[in-house]
Amino acid sequence: MRRSTRRPVRRPAEVWPFGPTIRYSRQVAEALRTETVGGVVMLLAAVAALVWANVSHDSYEALRAASFGPGALHLDLELYRWAQHGLLAIFFFVAGVEVKEEFVHGELANLRKAALPVIAAIAGMIVPALVYLAVSRGAPDAGRGWAIPTATDIAFALAVLAVTASAMPAALRAFLLTCAVVDDLGAITVIAVFFSHDLNLLALLAGALIIALYGLLQARRVRGLWIYLPLALSAWYAVEISGVHPTVAGVALGLMTRVHAAPGETGSPAERADHRIRPLSAGLAVPVFALLSAGVPLDLAGLGDAAGDRVVIGVVAGLVAGKFLGVFGGAWLAVRLGLARLAEELSWRDMAAVSTLAGIGFTVSLLIGDLAYGDDPGRANAVTVGVLTASLVASVLAAILLRVRVREHSARRMMVDTGP
Template identity: 70%
Template sequence: MPTEKWPFPAGTRYARALAEALRTETIGGIIMLVATLAALTWANISIDGYDALRETMVGPLELYKWAQNGLLTIFFFVAGLEVKEEFVHGELSNLRKAALPIIASLSGMAVPAAVYLAVSWGARDAAAGWAIPTATDIAFALAVLAVTASAMPAALRAFLLTCAVVDDLGAITIIAAFYTEHLNVVALLAGAALIGVYGLLQRGRLTTPWLLVPLAVAAWYAVELSGVHATVAGVALGLLTRVHTTGDETRSPAEAADHHVRPISAGLAVPVFAFLSAGVKLDGPSLGAIFSDRVVLGVIAGLVLGKFLGVFGGAWLSVRLGLARLSEELHWRDMAAVSLLAGIGFTVSLLIGDLAYGDDRQRAEAVTTGILAASLVASALAAVLLHARVRKRRIALDDV
């Protein structure tokens, strides 16, 4: 039998297939999980070797700082694109539809912070970590949902995605407002000007990457020099990317940017950040800190309990008060399961944890352990409840 002729070389085909796979939440979440497990394995075999890698100087920054300030900017750029798409074409474009996830997300940021402060009250430097449990990890949460409950209504995924997008916008605002220690006003103004030029070029329909990419890198560098966390530049650039097509364009600049950048974010940026951030020693004293350090207990309680109470309570209260409407496809038990999923903090929680306690290595490692433990517990509880909901829906359909 003659073999089919392909128009592209094998290497190009495989590269395109890999990039396409990396655009799915499931694959991105799995790669992040593998990177996390690799970091934990190495750290528990040789913590000195792991720390030596993290602290390797590459130019002006340590390697883990490049991952935190550089690679995560790519992740937040994609998050900015998602926020823009949601505001223009998605759930956030309709105030009535957007009310439910927006209120749930805002409540899902406030309640975990309150739970954290209540549990950690009186502990050393507890106030610095109040924002750690406020964020939801988009990639991990959607990956768990895709693996355990792909048969659930699309409205549930839309709710989770919108909540996570609003969370990311809130988290980057918190980082800019509360975790900026030294401000270089000149550099900040230069960064704002460069970001503004990027926005004007988008409005002017100029889409050549040969100009936009260097401009975006220059804006990132200026924001980095300003003292404001460089990931703010990523979100701002994403929000200013045009989402409408004009003339003979087959897809908008935002769609094109997402198509090209998302595989880099999912396959490189986030996994490398996870690998350089999640390596902690899981010995007796480290695990004991989970139960003895009130800051760590506050992080766990904030993510597992606070996120559930905040997201579910905010959604229920908004419907009860007539401010929002629950989709006819969904049941409150579905909302309970996805509210547990919101407790997967991981990427942004790790970032905020390092910003809060980076100067105290022992506390930072304990907080990282708490974030990993909380994300694992939230994933497991949500997976069990989602599986039960999928099974009950199938039984109901069979009985019809």
């Protein structure tokens, strides 16, 4: 049979069956790379969890408790544990890449510039813990929750800043981002040191060696997802069974990822990893964790118990007051002692507004709360209410203060433009 010489008609991407799907998928991924969209998706997931848990608590708990995974590998985990141990490892990998980028290319690469956010972040972890301990003193098992108010949710905080104060000086966002990155590094250190249990040193050594091999291949500029994905999964598994929380593996792998582009590369592995994995983190990992973490019954009895629990009050006070005092006080002290310098376009009122944002704990605070009180469901639920309440209060206060500062900055610019 004679083959037709007529060329097949190529359909435009718009009418090709999979064209719209691919195009929309790319648009969604691009949107999820922005702080605003990622924060909104996370917030919607938390709201959905609250509604679901209060409309049909049994079905919500059944979903959380559903388990799957190979039991022979000790991975027959509840769905909530998969979100906490597996999906959050993706979130912390992205955080590790951000930390590496900040140390090499960002504010942390310059010691003079890094001093302000680093000192503010360190004080922003110490002071909330002290406030928590002072407020919760005497409550049963209060000492287990000291680390809950030490963490800032970088995605949520940056989303609030982007929505309410996008016109603020860029130096303010740089301060918040760097401060939150240091905060994330501190939080994962706290998790690794204080919430590890029944250590399997052989598995931990295996995980460290796999992570070191990952770093060596990165340094040697070896390319190929088929190499790094099995290594990453192996490192995660080794750390998981070692007794150390597997999110530590995520941060370590992120820190080992190369941030310099080799000759012939269009971008560094860190840039490519961030570009590909951030939408997965913002669109799947964090929202699913929020969906499975934030669902607590909000009946009057439960709210009354939470309101009278000094641990919960300590969490709220630590996040709302302690974070503000720590971040703002640390920054002020650093400048006062001559260790750092405030950017010319910023004022201390700007710093006060952004320091309030640091009280948004959410993701990492919920994680630490579960690690601290996971064996006590009543206390764990009460702590979740405290974290959600504190994050909401900090968000609203920060939004009001930032909007005031935006108007003042705008008025000042108008006066400069119009002249005397």
